[in-house]
Structure formats: C-alpha cells, structure tokens
Amino acid sequence: MKRSVIFLFLATVLAAPAAFAGDIYNPFTRHKEMVPVTDDRYTSECGDCHFAFQPGWLPARSWSRLMDPRALIDHFGDNAELDEEDRRHIVMLLEAGAADRSPSKRAKKVLRSIEGDDAPLRITETPYIQRKHAEIPKKLIQDNPDVKSLANCDACHRHADEGIFDDDGVDIPGHGPWTGWRPFRWNTGGE
Numbered sequence: 001m002k003r004s005v006i007f008l009f010l011a012t013v014l015a016a017p018a019a020f021a022g023d024i025y026n027p028f029t030r031h032k033e034m035v036p037v038t039d040d041r042y043t044s045e046c047g048d049c050h051f052a053f054q055p056g057w058l059p060a061r062s063w064s065r066l067m068d069p070r071a072l073i074d075h076f077g078d079n080a081e082l083d084e085e086d087r088r089h090i091v092m093l094l095e096a097g098a099a100d101r102s103p104s105k106r107a108k109k110v111l112r113s114i115e116g117d118d119a120p121l122r123i124t125e126t127p128y129i130q131r132k133h134a135e136i137p138k139k140l141i142q143d144n145p146d147v148k149s150l151a152n153c154d155a156c157h158r159h160a161d162e163g164i165f166d167d168d169g170v171d172i173p174g175h176g177p178w179t180g181w182r183p184f185r186w187n188t189g190g191e
Helices: 002-019 040-045 060-066 069-073 084-096 105-113 127-133
Strands: none
Touching: 040 084, 060 084, 069 084, 105 127
C-alpha cells in the first residue's frame, strides 16, 4: 500500500510538466528569455502601433494601469481605446505572463530591478533596461533614425519577436553587431 502511494505520488509529480507542455505560462517550464507572444488579438491590436512587448517586461500591476480604459484614451500621446472584450482579453494575457508571474529568468531580473510596489508604465524606464543599455552611446539609439528609442526593441534585437534579447542577437542599424564592453572572464584552461 505504501509503495503504491509513493509510486502514484512520483508518477503525478513527474507527469505534471508534460500535462502543461502546451501552456506557455507553465509553472514547470523555465525560460531564460522572454516567453514569446503568440496571441493574434494582442499582436494585432498592440503590435500594429508598436513592438508587441512580451508581458514579462512589466509586473501585472503595471499592465493593469496601462490597460485601464481611461489610460488607453491617452496611451503615450495616442488614443489606443479598445472594445471592452478585446481590452479584457489583452489584460488577461498581459497579467498572466507579467514579470511577477512569468517563468522567464529575464522577467525575474526585470522584477527584481523594480523597487517595492512601483508600477512603471514604460518598459524603457525600468532599472533593468536602463542598466542593460547604459553603455550604448546616444548616437546609436536616440540619434539613430532607424532606432529612435529603446522602445523600438526589434530595430536592434534581431530575435525580439521570439522573446530572445541576448547580446549575440544585437545588430544596431548603421553600426552593426554590438560588441561593447564585456565583463572580464577568467580563463579556466578549458578552452
């Protein structure tokens, strides 16, 4: 009896990840990069005007504020009002994959960079993004007509739509691959 209970417990624990395999917000899956956005309604409604940011770039409290019907009337200078069904669908998607709920390692880093209960409204103003882009000269971002802003992620990050933002995938228009400062790494003799 005891063995069958232990076996049943282990089988359940080991099978759980497979049961969630199709769920991008599966608590048993850990992603290094951001979980990509695959929702057509979100990419259509939001991605028509700007890069369709992965939800893991902000905590749920930020997405809730950004997607409030009153906030959408003046969404960074544009009217981004949505019909209520679409708005609720997008809010649910954003909050489900937000930094405080995402399995993404990068989303957790974003969340740790935000103080207390702060609810930043601009991804580009989070301490994580500021720190990751601090060494890049203004002429390559703001003064670059093909980039213009840190909010234009896919201008430089070739795999941004897939949720991949590693340094190896950076190609700054008019400059080329980013090979900026890299931390010193000790040679362990293995290479």
